[in-house]
Amino acid sequence: MARESTCRFAILGMLCREPMSGYDLRSAIERSVGHFWQESYGNLYPTLERMAEERLVELDPEEHSRGGRVRKVYRVTATGRTALAEWLRRPVLPHVERNELLLKLFFGAQVGPADSLAQVERSRAEAEGLLAALRLIDENVRHSRGDDPELAYQHLSIRAGLHGLEAHLRWCDEAREALQRLERTTVSTKKRKER
Structure with a gap:
């Protein structure tokens, strides 16, 4: 659609x-x-x-x-x-997510690990801010004493957002480690070639 x-x-x-x-x-x-x-x-x-x-x-x-x-x-x-x-x-139509960070990382060899690492760090910082804000919303919804039947449905989407951001932060940590290893390897390879 x-x-x-x-x-x-x-x-x-x-x-x-x-x-x-x-x-x-x-x-x-x-x-x-x-x-x-x-x-x-x-x-x-x-x-x-x-x-x-x-x-x-x-x-x-x-x-x-x-x-x-x-x-x-x-x-x-x-x-x-x-x-x-x-x-x-109606069933949800499948979609392909457009993720600029992943696109940049896919082509990251063109600029090197340091630039890719900077992209991951920016994404991580942004996700941390969003996660903090979403946790506050989650807390407010969970402690809401209203009899609004929409709250349970809304809470499901909030929880999906929390889980998604938490998973993204775990991935950022994994990407950081991989890029730092790649950077060390690149530096040591470059030094050997200079000798």
């Missing part, structure tokens, strides 16, 4: 929670599913307009303003809820 099509279902899911403007949708996506799904404003607004034309969403008839500006607030329609439910029941 094309990315735009999947975008529409992320929007429908968010609007099932509450009516929102495009800006609010983007913020809600960043705060809730941002560790595994992101949408740009450039994709979000045109998709919302197409969805309104298809009657999956509609503008909330009440006027909403923030700071003196009238905002377009969208809400999901019955047709939109049906479309989301149908999509949720």
Whole structure:
């Protein structure tokens, strides 16, 4: 399924929670599913307009303003809820992850182990920050006493994010060791050739 099509279902899911403007949708996506799904404003607004034309969403008839500006607030329609439910029941399509770090490492021999190691270290530092933030979210959700039935489902995605980041950190440690060994080997080989 094309990315735009999947975008529409992320929007429908968010609007099932509450009516929102495009800006609010983007913020809600960043705060809730941002560790595994992101949408740009450039994709979000045109998709919302197409969805309104298809009657999956509609503008909330009440006027909403923030700071003196009238905002377009969208809400999901019955047709939109049906479309989301149908999509949720379909099997997940296989996909190939686009991972720039792995692509750079694959071609790392062109620059050497030190540059590749720097890439791994940056990725590790970023993952540590994300993991700390996600652990706080996990803690809040686990200690939430609300009777919101969505919490159990949301917690599953949070746990997947935690496990994925923990696995990435273990891989970074493994990659660091391998690149450091490679660097030592490269240096000793270079010294032998110089003799």
